[in-house]
Amino acid sequence: MEDRTQQMPMTGGGVPASTQQMNRTALGGSPLAPGFDPGKTAMGAPMRALEMEAIVGNRYGLASASSREHLLLMIRSSGAMLGRRMPLNICLVIDRSGSMEGEPLEYVKRACSYVVDLLEPSDVLSIVTFEEQVDVLMPARKVVNKALIKEHINRIQPGNTTNLYDGLQAGCIQVNQLNAPGYLTRVLLLTDGEPTAGIKDFASIVGQVGEQKMRGVAVTALGFGSDYNEELMAGIARRSGGNYYYIAQPAAIPEVFRRELETLMTITAKNVRVRLSFPRGVSCRYVYGVPGPRISQRTAEFTLADIERGATITSLSEVEIDRHAPGCYRAVKAEVMYDDAVSGRAELLTSDGVMEFVTDRAQVESGRNPVVQRELEVHLASRNLEKTMMGMRTQQLTAMGAMSEIQKTQNILMQAGRTQQANELNQAMDAIKRGGEVEKTLIGTIYNLDLGKKQN
């Protein structure tokens, strides 16, 4: 591997030379130190989309006792416009069941045409529609003749039932025909109802999404109207790391498609995989918010969602720490591997989470890291929303009770800087007042909180 790092000596043991060391948390350095400095980066280090830092929940640990502690990974993407965007390889999978007839389908056509307008000739598009039958309206190809593609779109006709599984399958086949490393691959699934034909159960559908995820295909789930299954749609997004949207009104469909497309066009890091390695005496108990983490005796591995320009993604995990002889230790070695849109290659970031074991209990109390604490509160807030949702569903919680719970959570989120999700909760509270679709918006907020992503 070419050595492009000039500040660091060659590291042995098979670690790529482009490994970047950030020991800011070591020995009392403030974890709040400025993370990304484009000017500095331009000086010597290679241009990369991401920076990463591993932070231990407490700088100090009590030497004489075992304890539980939290680890936070903070992955920041530069807000600067660097390099070209990744070309897209997307498939629009459109529900054209009978319930979509009329206004919804007209807006969907408009939205699809809009997507065609936004794409460039370097992008690849395919369109699949499904009802009882699945049709490949347009197989995967470069977006060159936009007028012709729009003609195809305008031929979409409503059908009968909803065969979501097969529709999704066909969409994945289309994107996999051109699933090259340079492309950002995504399936956009729009539906307005429960699956009513073909394979219908949650486990099979989400399992299928999980398989596609392993091939680098993420699914963005767009739920429209009041009849779709929000558990299923959020489950699809969660399993694959795609986004989840609730579209209440047909007129909003084009706008949501535009938002999703613009998000995709600013992604600077995809295929983000994390590996945490622990020394003897530290073991991972839990990784918050990610589907199917692989936890073994000395490591934890999981994937994170694609990261947009200017976004920060955080990942929190819980570890069990045995007694240690007093001294300074690395509690975790974090490695993040990803495909970088800026450098155009696979990159590896590493960071050490360091803590000092001391015998003074008061010192341990003083060492808590407020950033990690806040992230933990956000996760607790997310669990709290889940409980609120369950409470409403089982009617153990009145509308008034739910309102006050959501209000409380909103305050926590505001304090933690999650303004976007805090604002989303306004929609949920409006929905309670109007007797609308509370769960469909709440489940989206919960999912977004669990993704751990926010704009800088």
Add this chain to the structure above:
Amino acid sequence: MSQNSPDPTRVMPAGAPIDRTLVAGAAFTPPPPAGATQMGVTVSCGVCRTVNTGLETYCTECGFLLSSVPGEEAVPEVDSGPALELVETSSGRTFKLRAGDNSVGRENCDILLLDGTVSRRHAVIKVSDAGTVEIVDLGSTNGTFVEGSRLAPNTPTTLGPGGSLKFGNAVLALGGAPPPADRTILATAVVEPTLAVTAAPVPEPEAAASLDASQEEAEAPFYRLRPTEGPGAEIPISMGTVTIGRRAGNSVVITGDQYISGHHADLIASDAGCYLVDVGSTNGTLVNGDKLEANVRQLLLDGDEVGLGQSTYLFETVDAPEPDGANQEASEAETEVEGEQVESSEAPVSGV
């Protein structure tokens, strides 16, 4: 310590520097000495003795900052419970069991199993101070299985060592602290006023009736650890493996010394010699002042000083076909330790 010196014989004056890498032979790979080797600069970890390449900032084994010096204070063991653990078969993950109740489930449990077939509150594993393990299913959806049979909910079932457990689809085995079937010797921390240099091996408190004929040679100790300092009593070493620790179930149980771990070290004796292994004790095991790396065998030679907890022992071969040599060594050792007799006035730091 010359790498080129001929193999030292087993009979060496006590206290002479010995190149153990040569004595130990090629049966296992000894850690290279700290400092320069052909491979480049290496750094030995101050805590766990793992040898790291000079490029590492932190010890690859225990994470210790290699450029720093470990704190001097020994940390007393605070938990007194048996060090039992559950091992997940698929991943090799271990979950420590503590004395008392250990909850098992998918959410907010001591033993957290992230499997959809595990209920949120699935079962409770109760560990008594004596180390017996009981398991109770809490009415889980997919059931708790012991040795393949499903437990009735809310009915305690006793679990034996090595027992297999299944919670939903998660398969685990009970491991750690296997109570050895051989005899148990209580080496209490009662201060013994006499230096039992020539004392006969400590009589076995239990009748030898429980021993098989095959273990006959284990009757008489071949080696011993003779206390020279601290509260420890003599530890006779017979052929085979002798486990040392604070917890009942070890072949040698040392009580009353907080610096001894539940399972602290093993002595493996054979005709070829006696090896000492620290099994990952909290406060470590010393041989001639050097801390042993966990789980690495160390050959003991006559006259070696062994530090366990608050006590120091002298390693000696007991079999006496060479009375001259043995006596000489013994008397040497005796003079060496005179005056250092048991001054265990320092009370151990109690658990914080």
